[in-house]
Amino acid sequence: MVDLILFFIPAALIIIGALIVVFAKNPVHNAMGLVMTLVSIAIIYITLNATFVAMVQMLVYAGAVMTLFLFVIMMIGVDKKEQSSESIKGQTFLVSGVFLILISILGYVAISSEFKWDLWFEAVEFAVEGTPQLIAGTLFTAWIFPFEIISILLIVATAAAIALAYDSKRKKKDV
Amino acid sequence: MELLFLLPIFLPLLTAIFLFFNKNLFNELITNFFTLNSALLSFAISFYVFVMLALDKFQPISYSIFQWTNTPDIKIDFTLDGLSGIMLLLVTGLSFIIQLFSTSYMETDEKHNNYFVYFNFFVFSMLLLVMSSNFLVMFFGWELVGLSSYLLISFWSKKPEAAKAGNKAFILNRVGDFGFLIGLMIILNTFNTFDFYTVLKSASDVPENTITLITLFLLLGAFGKSAQFPLFSWLPDAMEGPTPASALIHAATMVTAGVFMLVRISPILQHSKIAGMVIISFGLITTLLAAFSAINQYDIKKVLAYSTISQLGFMFIAIGAGAYVAAIFHLVTHAFFKALLFLGAGAVIHSMHHEQDIRKMGGLRKQMPVTASMMGIGTLAISGIPPLAGFWSKDEILASVFANGGIYYIFWALGLGAAFLTAFYMGRHWLLIFEKDNGFDHSNVNEAPKTMTRPLIILGLFSIFIGFVNTPFFHGVEKVLHYSLEGVEITHLPEGITLIVLAVLSIGAGFTGLLIAYLIFSFEIFKRFNFKRINLDYPINLIKDLSFNVLYLNKLGNSIFVSGMKNFTRKVAVIVDGLIIDGSVNFVSTAFGKTSRVASATQTGLVRSYVVYFGLFLLLLIGLFIITPMVPQ
Amino acid sequence: MRTILKERKKMFEVTTDWYLTLSAILFSIGFFGMMIRKNALIMFMCIELMLNAVNLTFISASKHFGQIDGQIAVFFVLVVAAAEVVVGLAIIVSIFRKQSSASVDVLNVSRG
Numbered sequence: 071m072v073d074l075i076l077f078f079i080p081a082a083l084i085i086i087g088a089l090i091v092v093f094a095k096n097p098v099h100n101a102m103g104l105v106m107t108l109v110s111i112a113i114i115y116i117t118l119n120a121t122f123v124a125m126v127q128m129l130v131y132a133g134a135v136m137t138l139f140l141f142v143i144m145m146i147g148v149d150k151k152e153q154s155s156e157s158i159k160g161q162t163f164l165v166s167g168v169f170l171i172l173i174s175i176l177g178y179v180a181i182s183s184e185f186k187w188d189l190w191f192e193a194v195e196f197a198v199e200g201t202p203q204l205i206a207g208t209l210f211t212a213w214i215f216p217f218e219i220i221s222i223l224l225i226v227a228t229a230a231a232i233a234l235a236y237d238s239k240r241k242k243k244d245v
Numbered sequence: 246m247e248l249l250f251l252l253p254i255f256l257p258l259l260t261a262i263f264l265f266f267n268k269n270l271f272n273e274l275i276t277n278f279f280t281l282n283s284a285l286l287s288f289a290i291s292f293y294v295f296v297m298l299a300l301d302k303f304q305p306i307s308y309s310i311f312q313w314t315n316t317p318d319i320k321i322d323f324t325l326d327g328l329s330g331i332m333l334l335l336v337t338g339l340s341f342i343i344q345l346f347s348t349s350y351m352e353t354d355e356k357h358n359n360y361f362v363y364f365n366f367f368v369f370s371m372l373l374l375v376m377s378s379n380f381l382v383m384f385f386g387w388e389l390v391g392l393s394s395y396l397l398i399s400f401w402s403k404k405p406e407a408a409k410a411g412n413k414a415f416i417l418n419r420v421g422d423f424g425f426l427i428g429l430m431i432i433l434n435t436f437n438t439f440d441f442y443t444v445l446k447s448a449s450d451v452p453e454n455t456i457t458l459i460t461l462f463l464l465l466g467a468f469g470k471s472a473q474f475p476l477f478s479w480l481p482d483a484m485e486g487p488t489p490a491s492a493l494i495h496a497a498t499m500v501t502a503g504v505f506m507l508v509r510i511s512p513i514l515q516h517s518k519i520a521g522m523v524i525i526s527f528g529l530i531t532t533l534l535a536a537f538s539a540i541n542q543y544d545i546k547k548v549l550a551y552s553t554i555s556q557l558g559f560m561f562i563a564i565g566a567g568a569y570v571a572a573i574f575h576l577v578t579h580a581f582f583k584a585l586l587f588l589g590a591g592a593v594i595h596s597m598h599h600e601q602d603i604r605k606m607g608g609l610r611k612q613m614p615v616t617a618s619m620m621g622i623g624t625l626a627i628s629g630i631p632p633l634a635g636f637w638s639k640d641e642i643l644a645s646v647f648a649n650g651g652i653y654y655i656f657w658a659l660g661l662g663a664a665f666l667t668a669f670y671m672g673r674h675w676l677l678i679f680e681k682d683n684g685f686d687h688s689n690v691n692e693a694p695k696t697m698t699r700p701l702i703i704l705g706l707f708s709i710f711i712g713f714v715n716t717p718f719f720h721g722v723e724k725v726l727h728y729s730l731e732g733v734e735i736t737h738l739p740e741g742i743t744l745i746v747l748a749v750l751s752i753g754a755g756f757t758g759l760l761i762a763y764l765i766f767s768f769e770i771f772k773r774f775n776f777k778r779i780n781l782d783y784p785i786n787l788i789k790d791l792s793f794n795v796l797y798l799n800k801l802g803n804s805i806f807v808s809g810m811k812n813f814t815r816k817v818a819v820i821v822d823g824l825i826i827d828g829s830v831n832f833v834s835t836a837f838g839k840t841s842r843v844a845s846a847t848q849t850g851l852v853r854s855y856v857v858y859f860g861l862f863l864l865l866l867i868g869l870f871i872i873t874p875m876v877p878q
Numbered sequence: 879m880r881t882i883l884k885e886r887k888k889m890f891e892v893t894t895d896w897y898l899t900l901s902a903i904l905f906s907i908g909f910f911g912m913m914i915r916k917n918a919l920i921m922f923m924c925i926e927l928m929l930n931a932v933n934l935t936f937i938s939a940s941k942h943f944g945q946i947d948g949q950i951a952v953f954f955v956l957v958v959a960a961a962e963v964v965v966g967l968a969i970i971v972s973i974f975r976k977q978s979s980a981s982v983d984v985l986n987v988s989r990g
């Protein structure tokens with residue numbers, strides 16, 4: 071019973087948040103919807119025994135990334151009213167087409183497997199705890215190479231961001 | 246013995262190759278030395294071989310060089326029998342005499358050595374043709390003779406008329422060869438071999454329709470080669486070549502190849518009545534047409550050219566009437582006196598410093614006595630005056646035609662008319678050149694050099710005496726051709742009184758022709774007597790005009806074939822090439838352009854459309870994964 | 879009684895498929911959002927949604943197989959997503975300094 075509640079409530083929040091992200095008019099509402107989604111995902115991570123990752127997600131995503139987003143929204147996208155009509159020809163048609171195909175595939179899968187969700191691989195009985203020790207042990211031994219690369223990646227990203235956003239002609243920054 | 250009779254065939258080839266590689270090194274004397282010796286040697290060997298054959302009662306011998314496949318039977322094979330023996334002697338003998346003449350005629354020409362290369366090559370091809378033992382080798386010879394003729398006609402290639410004439414000869418020949426080739430294919434299909442012996446022996450087993458078909462196609466080849474109607478117009482134009490070459494090729498040897506071929510296949514030919522009728526009708530048309538056209542020609546050689554066509558028509562008449570021996574006999578006699586006439590004309594041209602219009606000549610008898618008398622002998626021979634050669638052969642033909650009876654009586658009468666015309670135009674020819682004094686100044690015209698007159702004398706002697714080999718009293722040629730024409734029904738001469746009457750009639754025709762020619766051109770009967778009551782000017786001018794323009798047949802042929810073809814091909818070029826081919830190619834390119842323009846509408850450059858494409862194809866992929874059965878581990 | 883209770887529990891147990899379904903739904907919503915919205919920032923947020931859906935899949939797979947590698951992969955995805963957000967936002971800022979609108983539809987330079 072508790073599992074169900076612990077699953078369904080964050081799941082509902084996720085979906086609602088995602089829908090807010092897609093359909094809201096005000097960009098700040100979008101950002102808030104995204105925050106809701108991210109936090110709910112973190113909760114689900116905890117139920118899945120990935121405690122460390124959940125914390126990291128909370129910190130990085132919901133903390134840093136969303137702050138960045140909000141900064142940029144404030145800089146750019148707040149006061150402009152977005153036109154609601156579609157400006158690309160045939161886009162609506164194509165989108166609805168994709169949607170229909172998706173529904174049909176889903177329906178086909180559901181019907182052909184007779185509403186049973188049989189996974190090919192059996193679940194393992196014991197649960198693995200996502201403790202920092204376990205993660206660190208694997209990260210710095212087996213996955214050391216990708217780790218080093220993404221550290222380089224981070225530095226590159228920072229440098230790139232500064233290079234891109236640097237505006238030498240601009241004298242004063244308006245908020 | 247077997248190899249010996251091959252030697253005269255290949256000796257000219259070796260000479261030609263040898264002279265070809267040295268044509269810039271040798272001067273004229275050396276070339277003359279080599280070619281004359283080679284020709285003399287060929288003739289001597291041919292004579293020896295022929296005598297050997299005669300002693301062996303003309304039993305055919307053959308020798309195979311190279312067998313390519315067994316079935317169908319394709320090989321390179323030569324034979325020496327009576328027929329090919331006669332031709333061998335004729336070709337090598339005339340080759341020597343005419344080459345002797347040519348050394349003097351082509352003396353100052355810059356392409357002297359080339360001439361002898363082509364000449365020897367021609368002799369080789371002709372011998373290949375006559376000594377062949379199967380249709381394939383004969384076809385090789387056939388084609389090579391056409392090629393040599395082209396080379397010799399357009400010898401002075403800088404002259405555009407010569408080049409055009411060479412082209413015309415080759416192309417018209419080719420039309421005939423097309424028929425010949427189809428005939429060959431049918432032969433191979435029917436008999437599964439090309440060999441003469443096999444084909445001619447099994448002729449009676451084959452249905453008559455196939456025989457007719459084969460002979461008609463081969464006949465087309467003979468028409469092309471022997472200048473019969475309608476493929477005759479190349480021969481008068483071929484007079485652009487050097488005169489001795491014309492003497493050999495277009496009088497004595499190449500044009501007789503058609504006749505030779507038809508006599509060779511006479512065992513087959515006799516089974517087809519239709520072919521016989523076709524041959525004799527076309528022969529008659531040709532004879533009369535050519536004789537009529539020769540009446541009013543002005544070029545000294547063109548008269549002789551039309552005369553050749555006419556005499557070839559005679560030979561075809563003989564074949565059509567079944568008188569194969571007479572045809573060959575006339576071939577031999579005609580070779581001699583026509584070669585004589587051509588060489589004489591060459592001597593006249595040479596002495597007149599290359600003037601060829603007979604209206605500008607006249608009274609040359611004083612300056613060129615030997616030539617005049619020899620050409621006179623030739624004229625008498627061709628007119629059929631006994632006891633010269635022409636009488637015996639022409640009379641035999643006419644008598645054989647008469648002997649067939651029925652419709653052939655009409656053919657005989659027409660032949661007699663042609664004989665009359667022959668005498669008339671040849672008489673005119675001789676009289677206008679040698680007899681009638683037109684008042685031109687001919688003081689610088691001298692007799693031809695000895696190297697020219699000696700061959701003339703030799704040929705003159707032959708023209709007188711060669712007729713005696715096949716008189717009604719001594720059938721020499723028939724004996725020679727006995728084995729070659731085995732199984733063939735030959736039309737024989739009528740007996741007794743009929744024969745004498747026919748002979749008298751043909752002598753009368755010849756004599757009358759000469760007499761009328763004398764009256765008109767030498768005695769000038771129209772100028773002396775005024776035929777006031779009958780206005781003869783219009784019909785005479787009409788005859789003159791039609792004769793000179795060969796009944797405007799050449800213009801007709803030109804408008805149908807040449808201009809017609811040009812128009813047709815222009816239409817084809819515009820419609821087929823322009824509209825259809827270019828159109829389809831352009832259509833492909835414009836279609837591509839249009840479709841690519843439509844397709845490039847998907848490249849919007851907008852992120853969102855690309856996202857949509859991502860989604861679409863992602864779903865497609867997922868669908869593929871779902872559909873394909875995958876086995877879980 | 880105990881077996882019945884166990885069966886009832888089994889029926890309502892939240893198995894891995896549920897998480898996968900949730901992830902799929904989240905992904906599709908993010909994808910449709912990308913297709914529909916014109917504002918560049920919001921499209922970016924939809925990308926984040928999709929990435930998070932993938933992360934969810936990884937974690938649930940990690941629980942399913944009992945291995946820690948799923949969570950490590952999530953780690954990496956997280957880091958890369960953060961870096962990407964930084965750079966992407968910088969690009970958006972610099973593009974939209976030129977044109978004052980935030981719409982993506984005017985950027986069709988690579989049009990064929």
